Amino acid sequence: MALVEIQNVSKTFRTKVAGNTRDVHALSGVSFSLERGEIVAITGASGCGKTTMLRIIMGLEKASGGSVIVNGNQVSGCGYDRGMVFQHSELLPWRNAVQNVAFGLELKGMDKQTRDVEARRYLELVGLGHAADRLPHQLSGGMKQRVGIARALAIGPDVLLMDEPFGALDAQTREGLQNELMAIQAQTQQTIILVTHDLDEAVLLADRVVVMSQGRVAETLEMRLPRPRPSLAALRGNPEFGEKRLRLWELLKNEMDADARKAA
């Protein structure tokens, strides 16, 4: 069995607007799986259900149908087998970087000395060993995201869920963090599901890209560029990278055109 199995997941939100009840079918029959150590990117037009899918895997949202199985266990709520990184890492403002990373370990019941050592180890991994004692307001946006990644990795999740983790960063910081994430994954073999709108990011980081459209999986593209991969800047000149990116762009464009025709 694969490490992560998403089986026929559906989600309907019941909303009430001005006294009228309306069902929003956010997901219908979504299935895909990940082997240990794989990186899968989910992409697709705004509103196609990417975040809802990730929140269901995390256990923050309950599916209306289907199931999510992580390491043989059916997901029924949040758990330490899954870690999540959001677009804006909400750090506890009164805790410094190392104390923020240690937070999940504290909840897990780890003793103070061990969690301090562990938290510092993960801060080193994301290149922030020097900033361990800084408070969140003393960190840049990119540094805060690094703390968020360290915090999620420190609990030792089977799968790391990332919802547009670099979406709010400037282009240069984003490329730096993409390269760092690749290096961390090469070192730790962390299994990752990454939601992204950034096609370069999807092709650079993923083994497979799940293209979603209107709550369904429209297509799954194998990326499998050889690893270790060079930086995005170096990959841009690589014909295989260009070919995969073009294929992904065409697929997304076709899906968006089809959505627009349906809506017309």
Ligand SMILES: Nc1ncnc2c1ncn2[C@@H]1O[C@H](COP(=O)(O)OP(=O)(O)OP(=O)(O)O)[C@@H](O)[C@H]1O
């Ligand atoms: N709590 C909610 N209540 C009602 N509808 C919701 C809720 N959350 C999401 N939706 C709807 O479900 C659909 C999918 O939303 P979702 O946020 O998963 O899309 P997305 O692909 O992540 O979008 P984006 O790329 O813009 O972040 C949308 O129609 C959205 O309006």
